[in-house]
Amino acid sequence: MIELTGIWRTYTMGSRPLHAVRDVSLRIGPGEHVALIGPSGSGKSTLLHLLGCLDRPTAGAFLFEGREVGALDEEERSKLRRHRIGFVFQFFHLLPRLDAQGNVELPMLFAGVSRAERRERAARALAAVGLAARASHRPDQLSGGERQRVAIARAVVMGPSLLLADEPTGNLDRASSQEVMALLESMNRDGLTLVVVTHDAEIASRARRVVRLADGEIVSDAPSSRAEPLPGG
Amino acid sequence: MAFLDLLRFVVAALRGHRLRTVLSVSGVAIGIAAVVALTALGEGARRYVTREFMSLGSNLVIVLPGKVETTGGSPPFGGVVHDLTLEDYRAILTRVPGVRDAAPLAVASEEIRFGDRARSVPVLGTTANFASVRRIRVAAGRFLGSEDPDAGGNEMVLGTKVADELFGSESALGRVVRVGPYRFRVVGVLAPRGRGLGFDFDDLVFVPARTAMRMFNRSSLFRVLVEVRDPGEMESVKKAVTALMSERHRVDDVTVITQDAMVAAFSSIMNALTLALAGIASVSLAVAGVGIMNVMLVSVTERRAEIGLLKAVGVTDRQVLAAFLTEAVVLSATGGAVGMALAAAAIAAFTRVYPTFPAVPPAWAVAAAAAMSLLVGTVFGVWPARRATRLDPIAALARR
Numbered sequence: 001m002i003e004l005t006g007i008w009r010t011y012t013m014g015s016r017p018l019h020a021v022r023d024v025s026l027r028i029g030p031g032e033h034v035a036l037i038g039p040s041g042s043g044k045s046t047l048l049h050l051l052g053c054l055d056r057p058t059a060g061a062f063l064f065e066g067r068e069v070g071a072l073d074e075e076e077r078s079k080l081r082r083h084r085i086g087f088v089f090q091f092f093h094l095l096p097r098l099d100a101q102g103n104v105e106l107p108m109l110f111a112g113v114s115r116a117e118r119r120e121r122a123a124r125a126l127a128a129v130g131l132a133a134r135a136s137h138r139p140d141q142l143s144g145g146e147r148q149r150v151a152i153a154r155a156v157v158m159g160p161s162l163l164l165a166d167e168p169t170g171n172l173d174r175a176s177s178q179e180v181m182a183l184l185e186s187m188n189r190d191g192l193t194l195v196v197v198t199h200d201a202e203i204a205s206r207a208r209r210v211v212r213l214a215d216g217e218i219v220s221d222a223p224s225s226r227a228e229p230l231p232g233g
Numbered sequence: 234m235a236f237l238d239l240l241r242f243v244v245a246a247l248r249g250h251r252l253r254t255v256l257s258v259s260g261v262a263i264g265i266a267a268v269v270a271l272t273a274l275g276e277g278a279r280r281y282v283t284r285e286f287m288s289l290g291s292n293l294v295i296v297l298p299g300k301v302e303t304t305g306g307s308p309p310f311g312g313v314v315h316d317l318t319l320e321d322y323r324a325i326l327t328r329v330p331g332v333r334d335a336a337p338l339a340v341a342s343e344e345i346r347f348g349d350r351a352r353s354v355p356v357l358g359t360t361a362n363f364a365s366v367r368r369i370r371v372a373a374g375r376f377l378g379s380e381d382p383d384a385g386g387n388e389m390v391l392g393t394k395v396a397d398e399l400f401g402s403e404s405a406l407g408r409v410v411r412v413g414p415y416r417f418r419v420v421g422v423l424a425p426r427g428r429g430l431g432f433d434f435d436d437l438v439f440v441p442a443r444t445a446m447r448m449f450n451r452s453s454l455f456r457v458l459v460e461v462r463d464p465g466e467m468e469s470v471k472k473a474v475t476a477l478m479s480e481r482h483r484v485d486d487v488t489v490i491t492q493d494a495m496v497a498a499f500s501s502i503m504n505a506l507t508l509a510l511a512g513i514a515s516v517s518l519a520v521a522g523v524g525i526m527n528v529m530l531v532s533v534t535e536r537r538a539e540i541g542l543l544k545a546v547g548v549t550d551r552q553v554l555a556a557f558l559t560e561a562v563v564l565s566a567t568g569g570a571v572g573m574a575l576a577a578a579a580i581a582a583f584t585r586v587y588p589t590f591p592a593v594p595p596a597w598a599v600a601a602a603a604a605m606s607l608l609v610g611t612v613f614g615v616w617p618a619r620r621a622t623r624l625d626p627i628a629a630l631a632r633r
Contacts, residue, residue: 082547093542097249107546112234
C-alpha cells in the first residue's frame with residue numbers, strides 16, 4: 001500500500017542543504033507492523049511525516065494506495081489524511097477544552113459527519129479502547145495512558161488504513177506503554193497497517209519488521225528477532 | 234462541515250480564554266456604543282433644531298435687511314443697504330398677495346426697571362400681529378393692542394420670568410416699568426413657553442414697534458415675519474416680497490428666507506456634525522479591530538499544537554482559515570451586539586435626564602455599526618487566520 005522510490009527530503013539550513021532523508025526506497029504492505037528506529041536526527045520522524053502526507057518529498061516517487069502523493073494539492077492531501085491515515089503522537093495532542101468524546105469527534109466534525117453519527121461513532125471508538133466510561137472526562141482528568149488511548153480512538157475513528165505512531169509510549173510509564181502497544185497491536189491484527197517510530201528497543205522488537213535509519217538512509221530492514229509468525233503462515 | 238458545528242467549535246475555543254475574549258469583545262462594544270450613542274446625540278441635535286425652527290410657526294417667510302451674499306464693489310457703486318422700515322412692512326402686509334399676516338420686529342437689549350429692581354432683557358418692538366404669527370399665548374392681561382405699526386404708545390408685555398423677577402408673586406398688570414427715560418404700563422404677561430431659537434420667550438418684553446425704534450434710536454427693523462396663507466404659495470410670496478422691496482428701494486437689498494430653507498440648511502449642518510461624530514467614534518472601532526487582531530495572533534501562536542493537530546487529522550487549510558476567521562467575526566459581532574445594548578442603555582439614561590432632547594440613533598448609523606462590527610472581525614481576522622494556515626504542522630506537533 002506504500003511504495004517509496006528514491007525519496008529525498010532536503011532542508012536548506014542557511015546556505016547548506018541538509019538531507020534529512022536520502023534516497024530511501026521502501027515498500028510497506030497492507031496489515032504490516034513496521035518499527036522505524038534510529039538515533040536522533042536519523043530521519044525517522046521526517047520519514048513518518050512523509051508517509052503521513054504532512055510533508056512532501058523533495059525528490060522521488062511516493063505511491064499511497066496506488067496514487068502519487070506528490071501530484072496531490074493541499075486539499076487532496078488533507079482529505080487523504082482525513083480518510084486514510086491516523087496519527088498518534090508522543091504528546092497526545094488532545095484539545096484540553098474538549099472532553100474525550102469531543103476529542104474523538106474532532107476529525108468527524110471537520111469532515112462534515114452529522115452530529116448524531118459523530119456521537120455514535122466516537123462512543124464506539126472509545127469503547128474499543130476501553131474508555132467508554134471516561135467519555136465525558138477532559139484530558140486533565142485522565143491519566144497519560146488514558147489520554148493516549150483517547151488519541152488512538154481519535155486516530156482510528158475515521159476508519160483509516162494506515163496508523164502512524166510517533167513515539168507513542170515516549171511519555172508513558174511501563175504499564176501504560178504495554179497497554180497502549182497491546183491496543184495498537186490488536187488493531188494491527190484487525191488489518192490496520194501500523195508504522196511506529198521509536199527509539200525504545202523493546203517497543204521496536206514487538207514489530208514484525210524493523211527498519212533502521214542512520215543519517216537519513218536505511219541501514220537495515222529485517223524481520224524482528226522476536227517477531228511472531230504472520231497470521232496464516 | 235456544517236456552519237453550526239463550526240460555530241460551536243469556535244465558541245468553545247473562545248470560552249477557553251474567557252478573560253481575553255471578554256476584553257476584546259469590550260473593545261468592540263465600546264467602539265460600537267460610541268458610534269451609536271454619538272450619532273444619536275447628533276441626530277437628536279438635528280431634530281431639536283428642526284423642531285425649534287418648526288415652532289416658529291409654519292409657512293413663515295422672513296425678510297431681513299441687507300444681502301447675505303457679497304455684491305458689488307466699493308460702497309459708492311453698490312452694496313448700499315436701505316433700511317427695512319415700518320413703511321416697508323406695511324407695504325408687504327397690504328400689497329403682497331397670499332400673505333395672511335405679518336409682523337415687524339425690532340430688537341435691542343435694554344435695562345428695564347421697576348422700583349429698585351433692574352433687569353437687562355431683550356426688548357422686542359412689534360405689533361399685535363406678532364401674537365398670531367408666532368402663536369403667542371398670554372397668561373394674564375393681553376398682548377399688544379394695536380395692529381398699526383405707527384401707533385406707538387407705552388404698552389408693555391412681559392415674559393413670565395421677567396414678571397417673576399420684577400414683581401415676584403404680585404400681579405404685574407397695570408404697573409409702570411421704566412426703560413431709560415421711557416415709561417411703560419404692563420398690559421400682559423406671557424404664558425411660559427421656554428426657548429425658541431435664539432430667544433428665551435420667558436425672559437423678554439414686548440413694546441409697540443414705533444416706540445421701540447425711537448427708544449433704540451434705530452431706523453431699520455431687525456426682521457419682518459410674514460405668514461403665508463398656503464404652503465404652496467411660499468415661493469410666490471417670496472418672489473413677490475423680493476420684487477416689492479426692489480421696487481421700493483430701487484435695488485435688491487433685502488434677504489428673504491423661508492423657514493424651509495433655514496431648516497434644510499441647519500439640518501444639513503447637523504447631519505455633517507453627526508457624520509463627524511460617527512467618524513471620530515469609528516476611530517475607536519479601528520483601535521478595537523487592532524485589539525482583535527492582536528488577540529487572534531496570540532491565539533494562533535498559543536494554539537500551534539491545536540492547528541498542527543487539526544491539519545494532521547485532515548482539516549484543510551481552507552477550514553483552518555474559516556475557523557479562525559469565524560472566531561474573529563464572532564468576537565467582533567458579539568462586541569457589536571453588546572455595544573448596541575450599551576448604547577441603547579446610555580440613550581435611555583440620557584433621555585431620562587433630558588426628556589425634551591430627541592436622542593435617537595439614525596437608522597443608517599445602526600445599520601452601519603452592525604455592518605462595521607462584522608467587517609472589523611473580517612478585516613482584522615484575515616491576517617491571523619492566514620498565519621494559522623501557513624503554520625507548519627510538523628514543527629507544531631513536535632512540541633508538547
